[in-house]
Amino acid sequence: MSESWQPAAGREIMQLRARMLKHIRAFFDQRGVLEVETPLLSSSSTTDPHLSSFSTRYLQQNLYLNTSPEYCMKRLLAAHGDAIFQICKSFRDDELGPVHNPEFTLLEWYRPGFDMFELMDELGELVQMLAANSGLDHSIQKISYADAYWQAAGINPHITSADECLNCALQHGIDKPVGLEDDVDEWLDWLLTQLVMPTFPADSFTFIYGYPQSQSSLAKLYKDRHGHTVAARFELLYGEIELANGFDELLDSNEQRQRFEHENSRRVALGLSSSVIDEALLKALQHGLPACSGVALGLDRLLMMLARVDTLERVIAFPFSRI
Amino acid sequence: MLDGDPCSITENILVKPGKGQAFNRVKVKNLKTGRTLERTFKTTESVEAADVEDIDVEFLYTDGEYWHFMEPQTFEQHAADSIAVGDAAKWIKGQEACVMTLWDGAPLSITPPNFVELAVIQTDPGLKGDTAQGGSKPATLETGTEVKVPLFIDEGDVLKIDTRNGEYVSRA
Numbered sequence: 001m002s003e004s005w006q007p008a009a010g011r012e013i014m015q016l017r018a019r020m021l022k023h024i025r026a027f028f029d030q031r032g033v034l035e036v037e038t039p040l041l042s043s044s045s046t047t048d049p050h051l052s053s054f055s056t057r058y059l060q061q062n063l064y065l066n067t068s069p070e071y072c073m074k075r076l077l078a079a080h081g082d083a084i085f086q087i088c089k090s091f092r093d094d095e096l097g098p099v100h101n102p103e104f105t106l107l108e109w110y111r112p113g114f115d116m117f118e119l120m121d122e123l124g125e126l127v128q129m130l131a132a133n134s135g136l137d138h139s140i141q142k143i144s145y146a147d148a149y150w151q152a153a154g155i156n157p158h159i160t161s162a163d164e165c166l167n168c169a170l171q172h173g174i175d176k177p178v179g180l181e182d183d184v185d186e187w188l189d190w191l192l193t194q195l196v197m198p199t200f201p202a203d204s205f206t207f208i209y210g211y212p213q214s215q216s217s218l219a220k221l222y223k224d225r226h227g228h229t230v231a232a233r234f235e236l237l238y239g240e241i242e243l244a245n246g247f248d249e250l251l252d253s254n255e256q257r258q259r260f261e262h263e264n265s266r267r268v269a270l271g272l273s274s275s276v277i278d279e280a281l282l283k284a285l286q287h288g289l290p291a292c293s294g295v296a297l298g299l300d301r302l303l304m305m306l307a308r309v310d311t312l313e314r315v316i317a318f319p320f321s322r323i
Numbered sequence: 324m325l326d327g328d329p330c331s332i333t334e335n336i337l338v339k340p341g342k343g344q345a346f347n348r349v350k351v352k353n354l355k356t357g358r359t360l361e362r363t364f365k366t367t368e369s370v371e372a373a374d375v376e377d378i379d380v381e382f383l384y385t386d387g388e389y390w391h392f393m394e395p396q397t398f399e400q401h402a403a404d405s406i407a408v409g410d411a412a413k414w415i416k417g418q419e420a421c422v423m424t425l426w427d428g429a430p431l432s433i434t435p436p437n438f439v440e441l442a443v444i445q446t447d448p449g450l451k452g453d454t455a456q457g458g459s460k461p462a463t464l465e466t467g468t469e470v471k472v473p474l475f476i477d478e479g480d481v482l483k484i485d486t487r488n489g490e491y492v493s494r495a
Contacts, residue, residue, distance in 0.1 A: 095337065179368035189340045245342060
């Protein structure tokens with residue numbers, strides 16, 4: 001219909017995006033959270049085996065585009081200790097689909113002195129404020145990863161096995177993806193998307209918190225009320241679409257190094273190249289990061305929800321198909 | 324290549340939990356059987372690529388067992404069996420520009436032109452007065468295929484047919 005030089009998103013969406021950004025800045029300004037900028041280029045790449053960085057170069061020096069601004073923001077936290085937020089582009093290779101664009105806009109913020117639940121509350125207030133400004137009224141529910149799994153699948157995700165997951169999939173008529181064998185975390189990811197997330201109410205926000213220890217990434221660990229060690233990690237979803245991921249941040253530089261190295265060995269086992277570990281972040285952790293929680297919110301997906309459309313193409317002026 | 328057959332991907336949806344393992348839900352069309360199936364893969368999985376290509380050909384003739392086609396530029400000829408020709412046999416009589424899909428260099432399928440023009444060799448005369456009611460009747464085309472046509476069509480008329488649904492479009 002429209003020609004390919006033209007933007008994919010209409011003027012009204014552009015206006016809605018500008019309004020959303022203005023309201024976000026006002027929200028943090030009122031709360032005394034400082035807006036910062038950190039580089040998009042980095043000399044290290046993510047070790048997360050499920051993420052892939054774009055690589056580029058400055059003359060002969062290899063550089064990578066950030067998959068999120070996390071590491072530099074933590075270096076600022078270690079140096080100054082202020083509550084900070086940033087709105088920036090992030091880049092992930094090999095992620096393209098109705099709710100994935102390889103280049104996307106993140107809002108990331110850090111709150112010294114907040115635990116995971118306090119940050120979930122603040123995130124909830126932000127998204128409900130933005131929804132209300134768009135004339136939408138959405139409720140928020142909070143459920144632990146374990147309870148969500150138990151209710152939808154009858155599985156305790158903290159002690160389950162690949163066999164139990166396979167049986168559960170068969171019982172519910174869910175196919176077994178080619179290549180998915182005996183890795184419990186991969187099974188949990190698969191059943192989460194196919195069985196657990198579809199049980200969440202379609203037009204409201206859901207927080208899931210307390211992820212399996214093996215999926216802790218950069219989060220602290222804690223014991224839940226059943227005595228299982230779980231990650232102080234949460235996600236915010238709207239319907240089945242993930243909007244945000246947050247942590248009560250890990251502070252221990254030695255453990256962080258071990259997790260980076262463990263992730264790198266998983267990358268190698270999966271046939272991926274091992275990543276350059278961010279030594280500057282580890283030094284900042286050694287210097288001392290204030291106890292804090294942090295979260296990254298995908299603003300393009302949030303805008304999808306505010307605009308009541310179901311693909312990213314409708315809310316990004318020039319999505320990947322038009323660059 | 325899936326289960327030993329060449330397939331083309333018609334839809335590929337990324338399923339990815341935020342920080343977790345990604346999966347691709349893929350819809351593929353089996354190029355041998357034409358059937359569509361759905362399969363999910365871990366994103367890191369790979370399958371063998373099928374050596375499949377499309378070439379433009381002109382239909383020459385059939386000897387009853389094989390249908391013979393020619394590449395107009397090189398005059399190279401290809402013989403396709405009835406499985407490869409499939410439904411295309413219903414619509415081609417000679418000289419039509421078709422697309423031939425080759426797998427490892429051998430004909431896999433034939434796609435006829437979207438529209439063909441074929442003469443009616445047999446149809447019952449339409450009854451007088453029936454034209455206004457928009458009724459239809461069967462007619463046999465020169466390729467032996469039977470189609471539904473309006474009542475005013477006579478033997479010897481040349482018809483334009485849409486090969487994708489096998490429906491009468493107009494008199495040519």
